Amino acid sequence: MRINLSSVFVDDQDKALRFYTEVLGFVKKTEVPLGEHRWLTVVSPEDPDGTELVLEPDSHPTVKPYKEALAADGIPVTSFAVDDVHAEFDRLRKLGVRFTQEPLELGPVTTAVLDDTCGNLIQIAQYA
Template sequence: MRINLSSIFVDDQAKALRFYTEVLGFVAKADVPLGEHRWLTVVSPDDPNGTELVLEPDAHPASKVFMAALVDDGIPATSFAVDDVAAEFARLRGLGVRFTQEPAEMGPVTTAVFDDTCGNLIQIAQLT
């Protein structure tokens, strides 16, 4: 058994696709129209056949409440692995990404947290 898909809710799929591809550097994998929304996934360019991240529309009323509660409490919706948190922090900050937590060592990991502009906080993490 392996993880095939993981989802995050986004407030605007087109905006999310731009952010996740143009800023974060993921690659669009699936983009299938489904009425008002799309089946929209991105993958790591380093692993194009790996786990897909579904940019799920936050159309269900509970998703908006859930997302807002996580942001209000400073809890990331998900975490992405990076080789060097400090370098990725500098790169993303240079692109205008707003961080809510600068790089911090937490035992065996270094993490930072940013706003994805689509309703989520996202953590980046590096095993140290």
């Protein structure tokens, strides 16, 4: 068994696609129209056949309160691995990304938390 898909709920799929590709550096893998929304996925360019991240519309009525509660409590919805948190933090900050947590060393892992502009906090993590 392996993870094939994971999702983040986004308030605007076009805005999310721009942020996740142009800022974070993922690449679009799948885009299929489904009424007013799309089945829209991105992948790491380092692993194009790996786990896909679904940019899922947050239109279900239970999703927005869930997202708001997590963000208010500072809880990231997911974590992305990076080779160097400090370098990625600097690169993203120069692109205007807002961080809610600067790089923090926590034993064998260094993390930082960013705002994805779509209602989510995302952790980036470097493992020793």
